[in-house]
Amino acid sequence: MIVDLQRFIVSERPFWVQLETMLNRLEAEPNLRMTLTQTQLFHHLYERTAGDLAKITTFSSEPETRRYLENLVARAYGEIHETREKQRRFFPLKWFFHTLPQTFRRHAHAFYLSVAITLLGCAFGGFALALDPDARPVLMPFSHLLEDPAKRVAEEQTVTTDRLAGEKTTFSVELMTHNINISIFTLALGMTWGIGTLIMLFYNGVILGAVAVDYIRAGETKFLLGWLMPHGVVEIPAILIAGQAGLMLALALIGRGNRAPLGTRLREISHDVVTLIFGVGLLLVWAGFVEAFLSQYHEPIVPYEAKIALGCVELFLLVLFLAKSGSGGSKSEARDSTSDRQPPHPHWRDRWFKSPKP
Template identity: 30%
Template sequence: MRESLFIKKNLARWKKYQEEPTDNPDEMSERFVSILDDLAYAKTFYSFSKVTRYINGIAAGIFQRIYQHKKEDTGRFLLFFKFELPLLFRKYHKTLLYAFCFFAVFCLIGTFSAAHDETFVRGVLGDEYLNMTEKNIANGDPFGVYNSRGELYMFLSIAYNNIYVSIACFVLGIFLGLGTLWMLFRNGIMIGAFHYLFVSHGLGWKAVLVVMIHGTIELSSLVISGCAGLILGNSILFPGTYKRSDSLKRAAKDGVKIMVALVPFFLVAAFLESFVTRHNHMPLLVSLLILAGSLAAIVYYFILYPIILHKKGYSLGDKGEVLITHKIAAAPHE
């Protein structure tokens, strides 16, 4: 079918969808299926035409109405975490990979340095912490630091510290990303030295089982904050077709969304460190289940789920709106 005939045949219906929105669930569903059929046909035969973008916009509008409830703020909240945020991460998966690689290298540097310089761990962790930890190891309680304070006080202080460090990691990205790299370097060196301290006492595996109960989510959140900071820095260094000021605004908006998404993870990590890690003699199976569950949640929500949504045809528009591109070619219209 020629494009002009295709438009002429369906334009009245498209305008009705735009100008006469409905709140009837059945009718919305029917319209959505119909417009996706049109979109699939347009993508197949007129993929670079303006009509394809026009239909996509109509489909996105109907999609928003289906998944958001005017009378309930929770509708917008769920839409954000179910679609908008995962698609945002899909957009920045490469930057997230860079942040992870930088942090992993910095951790290895910290471990390598600690292994070749006996004074390195003391210089990084400080005399007070090192002396306390070595005393706990000598007393048969190497992770006693995690039960040295009350649970609630520990929860509040750790949650505050995690949020502070992550926000600093993000905000310092304004210095062309160098501030973010410094924060990743500083924390990576510390983590590497910290873990080698236990390795040197034959407690490396035990440290993984105990510390990573909360560390899996905590360190993942730091890497994701680093991703947000690098997004901020890249917007200045590589603005693309935008003005640098506009590019920075867009990146800052995306970065803030990422930081908002991390708040629940900060709280979970603080809860685990305050209320769970202190029980460092728990059964091996329980520790492994917590570790595996934490890692699976991070990998699925921030990596796999965004890829799944993208393959299903969901994407983000220039203004952050959720778009639907029906990727299954429809049968030609008669």
């Protein structure tokens, strides 16, 4: 049986329009708290529209209206049945000093895996270069790394002028964006069951190991430390954290030991992945700044000891930050860790709206 379609649309449309208006408002204003009357109206409109959808699906053949109603009901369903923590105002300092390090620590196992793969790459790169120095073009296919270390150091130490005068800002920005792109790519490759992320980490390790061994073999360890440490102690951990985020994606995708459906597993970690990658972005901004404005300057302009000391201080602060920051309230850390997985589970009205006074 088919209802009188035109009459049905004409009589019900005002309710649909009103529901759509309320939905638009709710979606536009995340912090909106409706009154009890508005809530009841919203719920009534949702039920009525859902009933209309059931009628039109059962009794009518008009697909366009059905699609429209399905869309409305779907949106209202999302508003009513959303059990995840409501998105609150963003507090940058709290995010940086609490959320970011707590998130890092919560997934430390992925970070350790990331470090292990990179160290494996370092060992391979260093060993391969030590075994076969002619393999430098293969291990480090970048023109600026192929130069003889001793010769490069000699050249750098004769420079007394500012080679990057007028270009430091551009160079710095290029470094930042390039490294952030690489980090995002490393993260995104987590969706290849982690294979791509592991390859990226291992390859980064190979280059790092090869460069280190190349300079150490040439007796330029001090130069190497002075050159790499000021920015490397931040840049390398940032890449490792990007790898950590990628491995988190991969572990959720594989789901070993977690019997939840794939969607649930990915949903559980997506907030943390975003937190980490934004943290990586901030670290790389700092690293790019230091690399352009300091790392490229050597003795006699900047003493190696000063650069190495700065690197040590940065490393100490970074370790302190990642290990301790935000750990004052261990209870809040535990609560934050489950906020996405285990919602406080009040009834949706309790979450959205103030309880009416008796």
